[in-house]
Amino acid sequence: MIQLSHIEKTYDSPSGPVKALKGIDLTIERGEIFGIIGLSGAGKSTLIRCINMLERPTAGKVIVDGQDMTVMSEKELRKARKNIGMIFQHFNLLSSATVYDNIAFPLRLSHTPEAEIKKKVLPLLELVGLADKAHQYPSQLSGGQKQRVGIARALASEPKVLLCDEATSALDPQTTRSILELIQDINRKLSLTVVVITHEMQVIKDICDKVAVIENGVIAEQGTVLEVFTNPQKPITKDFISVLLSNELPAAFRGGEVSKEPLPGAYLLLRLTFIGESADDPVLAGMIRKFPEIEVTMLFGNLDQIKSTPFGRMIIGITGPEAKIQEAIQYLRQQDLKEEVIGYVRRHDTASV
Numbered sequence: 154m155i156q157l158s159h160i161e162k163t164y165d166s167p168s169g170p171v172k173a174l175k176g177i178d179l180t181i182e183r184g185e186i187f188g189i190i191g192l193s194g195a196g197k198s199t200l201i202r203c204i205n206m207l208e209r210p211t212a213g214k215v216i217v218d219g220q221d222m223t224v225m226s227e228k229e230l231r232k233a234r235k236n237i238g239m240i241f242q243h244f245n246l247l248s249s250a251t252v253y254d255n256i257a258f259p260l261r262l263s264h265t266p267e268a269e270i271k272k273k274v275l276p277l278l279e280l281v282g283l284a285d286k287a288h289q290y291p292s293q294l295s296g297g298q299k300q301r302v303g304i305a306r307a308l309a310s311e312p313k314v315l316l317c318d319e320a321t322s323a324l325d326p327q328t329t330r331s332i333l334e335l336i337q338d339i340n341r342k343l344s345l346t347v348v349v350i351t352h353e354m355q356v357i358k359d360i361c362d363k364v365a366v367i368e369n370g371v372i373a374e375q376g377t378v379l380e381v382f383t384n385p386q387k388p389i390t391k392d393f394i395s396v397l398l399s400n401e402l403p404a405a406f407r408g409g410e411v412s413k414e415p416l417p418g419a420y421l422l423l424r425l426t427f428i429g430e431s432a433d434d435p436v437l438a439g440m441i442r443k444f445p446e447i448e449v450t451m452l453f454g455n456l457d458q459i460k461s462t463p464f465g466r467m468i469i470g471i472t473g474p475e476a477k478i479q480e481a482i483q484y485l486r487q488q489d490l491k492e493e494v495i496g497y498v499r500r501h502d503t504a505s506v
């Protein structure tokens with residue numbers, strides 16, 4: 154549906170050229186929700202704005218629904234952009250127009266007759282849950298309601314693609330959840346392809362099918378959200394995920410030396426990830442029964458969901474005879490989970506965990 158090939162973007166600035174994008178290749182399939190995550194200044198806004206040519210790439214091709222956007226005239230672009238709706242962090246509503254008129258705005262720009270506008274705007278008001286607010290002004294609405302107007306306006310020209318530029322960054326967590334649910338709902342109901350840019354992994358985890366991590370104008374890593382979450386490769390991806398999972402060790406294990414070799418009196422720490430059905434599996438109970446010589450201590454545990462797939466993370470500490478510890482690790486490797494050896498760590502204190 155959207156294909157970005159070797160996209161580069163260099164801005165001219167008083168202090169010299171700024172290379173915001175340095176050769177981006179991305180393919181976004183029809184009907185999927187694709188997340189792009191990165192730190193401030195990574196190039197997210199530039200990238201999403203290249204999709205509808207609000208920014209012209211310095212080099213590369215942007216193909217949307219089979220059409221090469223980079224070779225179009227302004228007139229052709231105006232037509233092609235009707236296929237691509239966009240919502241923004243600060244909503245960008247007309248403050249002097251009612252909710253109805255804000256949603257009608259793009260239709261009036263394209264000279265749609267008023268009767269037809271009404272036929273389109275009323276169902277959109279229903280869809281976004283604002284049927285009773287048609288005659289209110291943006292100043293009378295909450296942030297979440299303003300974004301609902303933004304979404305309805307973006308959908309007015311019946312686009313095939315919806316671009317969301319930090320659409321929930323100005324909203325509180327509960328409102329964020331309701332807007333994300335609405336985006337998911339319209340993705341399903343209208344078979345819309347959705348591109349979400351964000352600096353929050355929670356947003357990616359809640360609604361995206363695939364994710365690309367952007368760092369300094371290049372794609373650091375991409376894949377399905379499940380793949381990237383359960384097997385992150387790059388430090389930046391691990392940082393984004395660890396913020397979300399907050400899988401910190403108990404204080405007694407933090408900050409000490411982590412050794413790859415056994416240390417006398419140390420615990421071997423393992424990070425376990427359970428995906429799907431195995432999230433409910435009593436693997437640990439089985440291991441403890443099979444290896445009574447080792448002692449297993451749970452240091453962190455968390456059960457969550459990626460879209461509708463259960464996803465559990467755990468950190469355990471194992472002590473006991475080294476040979477039995479290694480056998481227990483082999484046992485875990487045969488189970489339906491991912492295990493990662495963190496290393497041998499000594500406790501700082503003598504209090505129980």
Ligand SMILES: Nc1ncnc2c1ncn2[C@@H]1O[C@H](COP(=O)(O)OP(=O)(O)OP(=O)(O)O)[C@@H](O)[C@H]1O
Nearest residue numbers: 164165166171173192193194195196197198199200
């Ligand atoms: N109009 C511009 N002129 C010059 N430099 C720009 C311009 N717009 C963006 N940049 C620079 O391009 C780089 C990428 O910016 P961009 O806004 O795309 O990043 P971002 O990931 O969206 O960041 P944020 O989350 O802070 O919005 C930054 O170094 C930024 O300073």
